[in-house]
Amino acid sequence: MNTFGHIFRITTFGESHGKGIGVTIDGCPAGLELDLDFLASEMKRRKPGQSKITTPRKEKDELQILSGTFEGKTTGTPLAIFIPNQDQKSNDYSHIADKFRPSHADYTYQKKYGNRDYRGGGRSSARETAARVAAGAVAKLFLKSKGISIQGYVSQVGNITLQKSYSELDFSYNKKGENIIRCPDAETANQMIDLIEKVKNEGDTIGGVVSCVLENVPVGLGEPVFDKLHAELGKAMLSINAVKGFEYGSGFEGIKLKGSEHNDEFYTDENGKIRTKTNYSGGIQGGISNGEDIYFKVAFKPVATLMKDQESIDKEGNKTIVSGKGRHDPCVVPRAVPIVEAMAALVIADFYLRQKVANNL
Amino acid sequence: MNTFGHIFRITTFGESHGKGIGVTIDGCPAGLELDLDFLASEMKRRKPGQSKITTPRKEKDELQILSGTFEGKTTGTPLAIFIPNQDQKSNDYSHIADKFRPSHADYTYQKKYGNRDYRGGGRSSARETAARVAAGAVAKLFLKSKGISIQGYVSQVGNITLQKSYSELDFSYNKKGENIIRCPDAETANQMIDLIEKVKNEGDTIGGVVSCVLENVPVGLGEPVFDKLHAELGKAMLSINAVKGFEYGSGFEGIKLKGSEHNDEFYTDENGKIRTKTNYSGGIQGGISNGEDIYFKVAFKPVATLMKDQESIDKEGNKTIVSGKGRHDPCVVPRAVPIVEAMAALVIADFYLRQKVANNL
Amino acid sequence: MNTFGHIFRITTFGESHGKGIGVTIDGCPAGLELDLDFLASEMKRRKPGQSKITTPRKEKDELQILSGTFEGKTTGTPLAIFIPNQDQKSNDYSHIADKFRPSHADYTYQKKYGNRDYRGGGRSSARETAARVAAGAVAKLFLKSKGISIQGYVSQVGNITLQKSYSELDFSYNKKGENIIRCPDAETANQMIDLIEKVKNEGDTIGGVVSCVLENVPVGLGEPVFDKLHAELGKAMLSINAVKGFEYGSGFEGIKLKGSEHNDEFYTDENGKIRTKTNYSGGIQGGISNGEDIYFKVAFKPVATLMKDQESIDKEGNKTIVSGKGRHDPCVVPRAVPIVEAMAALVIADFYLRQKVANNL
């Protein structure tokens, strides 16, 4: 339930307002140099309070490596990482102890488990994703050693949509410092930021899309028939808080095309490498990577916590008002970019290791 | 890899042109009456050759129950089902033994495994889904005993879209016999059929969308944080051949809404039942069912096999022509409806049993 | 529940008096030549009716390969094997339909599942192990390609014990045709056979021990801390019908030794290979193979079916007599040798593939 992956496998734990959150990584190959600066930089990208369009909650998100390394390298034994909570204002939540916030997990957790830690959503809080980013950073280090790269970005906020395909974008903007919305097109980025600020000022929230591209994934990753590469990517993305949809390659748009338009014809390039002329397949055919770029989109709903009063009910089923309090993001997508990347890294690292087996003769 | 589910767990096997395909169901509760007529009727809905808009391949798809029942009831031991292949025309495939068909799994299987059964796509053939429908029918029998129902239908073919939401539709059309496109709106259904016939006559294919509604799912199903109900549904759907996208509830459209529009406010209905006024959440909050209808959409790409010549390469990487031969569907969605339902049934049955455990005090 | 293994993974199905039994092997590497003669020869070693000291039930145990091969080689997709039942005398069992045979699984199956196939024990019958031998034969073919060999033999029947350690035995007796008791020491073998015949004539049964040696297992197999090599071997053996105990290396005898006697000192041999002077460790240290021979013992209880009357109760809890009928083995160990080997092969093949992953840098 709280475990993800088959070989490169993580288990997360912790709540929004408990002692902290953490993750155990089992199956990370031994001998990987654990670049702590890189881990910290990834945490910083997800961290609350990083800009005017994110929640003002302040968390250092400092990683404590509890086990699994020796002299700076992984040992093949479980790597446990703990991230203490710091800026907890549990009192902020006493007003909702007995109420069910609309479109949160309050009601379903209460009914499923019979009790719940209501402070900040407890386990259902997006704070849990900090553990995923930490684990994903380790997976990224592993993939980097294999030449595989992962690039997420914001491609839609509300009805403002980035009109360029991933291949037209310049991802080097990362190296100069991403913009606060993490959209690699300056003009669109500014429009998105403006929209979020406007919505924020209304005490409201807005949804968005995170797109992601995986480059240099070798041919052969993915395990039919159920653990198809895109099926696991889809599950990984849908397991992130607030996600409502996933598509890869041509996605929902592709259904309007005819087969003769949509098929990706093979050819051999000048270096003798087998390629496809187009890439509607999104780098995956029959559930297995084909060596082309893998790209996909993840839809995030508007954040459910508003700075507005809303009607709801309490534990006894009586009418009540949930008033807007607490500290939250007006739009999750800027901070969701590193989370999407982290989950993608975990999926690819796992399949990379699983593929070692298929050809073992 | 070929196993799906945790408690109610299936393993499928078999190829398009081998002896047959099959499935082992482990974890089905004992004492379930195995209604063989119902199983047969489900197989008939997926069966090739059922109408003018499906492949003319003829398969009886007769189920052989190899184990797991005694005196008509399940015994709690593995239920193995075998479906022999009959109308195999393996010679149809000799022309592609050394060629990679565009947007099929030929190339990726060859590279991943080093060899492959090229006849009809072998294991990558959608024929494998017959085993899923058989297993899903057993899951449906279990869910029926709990009052849970599953209803799939075609909501889009190419650019023809059903304009009604699921709650406006009359699913009793099923009982009268579904139409051949399985769209519960006569006018739209006819337009879709016309489009598919037109595309078929061109030797081409077209994509579509299957929508699905789950009614009477009890509150509490789904296992955060990774095995969220919609995450497993998404994986299940994305594991079906030709699927490119999945969304539930408000989906990709929901991102344009503000939180104040999108939030589903709770109320207590006249029977004292906790309900939500709207259902943008799609019946799932925090990854757990909330008792409202669960609904989702699945995008299918146009079938890759055309009755047209296409450019491609052979095993040695040399240019070649793949010519249109074999027997295939011009559009998969009519036959995909029972497959989507089957996978949904497997997911819900599994979570139903998993939930028995969570509350055990 | 009916699945064993992580990468090289089998799922068995079927009952003693149903249509047959079978197994699906998932995760077998592609490209393995499937030597059907070898598979048949392994089945013959487990087959009932093979000698005067085994059950007279006649089963051909012919394997039907349902999927997973192409042109004689595995394809990396699931290999399904079916073994039809033939010599079923279900009527033999009507007398126990409502009775619980002492020390059988009748009572526990009835209570666990609420119903049961009482014919020949149904799923609890040792006939299920035929599926394990078939799968184990495939695993043996894989291991053979890596130079790993597995040798089981009978080392005890009742109180007749083979007094030689495995290293003093000549396993070439196999090639000449094993003796019917499968004890590689002619004199002890004859004593064992005499004892079994005597017990059989009394309508009684007797227990025994199967020993097993694994040679050329590479260093590094086993996955601490829970999936230690000997822990999985132990589980594999204890999952075989009638097994009551498992020990490896020095086993229960080793506890009487002092550490200074029991420790295996390392040295480097003339070929520069690291070895140990003694092998009380049984080839496994810290749950990981160390390159020495792995050896272990498996205790089998006396068969519960007797040709004698026994007191028992019926479904209603009333006193009754279970009379001796049916066809059974007076001692399971001769036929258990290939089963022990098969389970060992499955464990080693699985760990072999898992180890490919641990070192992936």
Next chain:
Amino acid sequence: MNTFGHIFRITTFGESHGKGIGVTIDGCPAGLELDLDFLASEMKRRKPGQSKITTPRKEKDELQILSGTFEGKTTGTPLAIFIPNQDQKSNDYSHIADKFRPSHADYTYQKKYGNRDYRGGGRSSARETAARVAAGAVAKLFLKSKGISIQGYVSQVGNITLQKSYSELDFSYNKKGENIIRCPDAETANQMIDLIEKVKNEGDTIGGVVSCVLENVPVGLGEPVFDKLHAELGKAMLSINAVKGFEYGSGFEGIKLKGSEHNDEFYTDENGKIRTKTNYSGGIQGGISNGEDIYFKVAFKPVATLMKDQESIDKEGNKTIVSGKGRHDPCVVPRAVPIVEAMAALVIADFYLRQKVANNL
């Protein structure tokens, strides 16, 4: 690899001389009162330095509950527990950094992973079992709420064997405070203590046996055919450091009996409960609990660390001397009792929850 269990599932992490060790428990039912005093008392039973016959290493073994509880009760979300290391004398180990200690895991870890934390055995240290005892204590609390009890005790040290069967023993000695050897027979206990002291004074070590009895386990636990109750118990025990063998019920002795002696005849007792007259089956038939007491034995080898010089080799394969240093137990069995109990509790809790599913109609 570092995860155990299916529903009630634990993942342990940590090393002997790192920051500490810990465990995540996933699948513990919500609403369980977490009696911290009980947890502490269990830790105390395993703790080093508890008597003159255990290692003098001093560890407080204080538990830090990192997540999964709210207002003193479990929430159904992962329960993470951390146990900081305190009395680390890492310098004690510099002398073995490049040497392989005989019958330790130094060599196999080095070969498997390519590097290792050599301090105190790192991950292979029995210190890891502290995490198991913590998790097992939680499982015990769950089982206590169901009326199930678990009682381990020492039944053999070297060649001193407790001559009474479990049913002749008085376990109330526990309530008065167990003796330091944890053998519930005063005279035998004293002999065992004397032997251990003698061996300790020689700088040597000795093996032993821990027996265990489970009372009030309901009928129906265990999942044939591979996850038989005793198969999982066996794996659980064999996964504990230094274990060489496992037997249940009549065990290795039972093989000398005839079936007519060994069979447990059923009867209905005065309360209408179905019982067996004898219990050679050890409370398990066909892999499923039958309601009788479950009992088993676990063999522990002599500790490999001696206070004597031993011959060995270094990393380069050159001859070297490993001299006796560090702090270790002369015999593990007194401290192994709570570990055996903990692993048994984890197995039973897991099967208890799994059984909720089998009968779900």
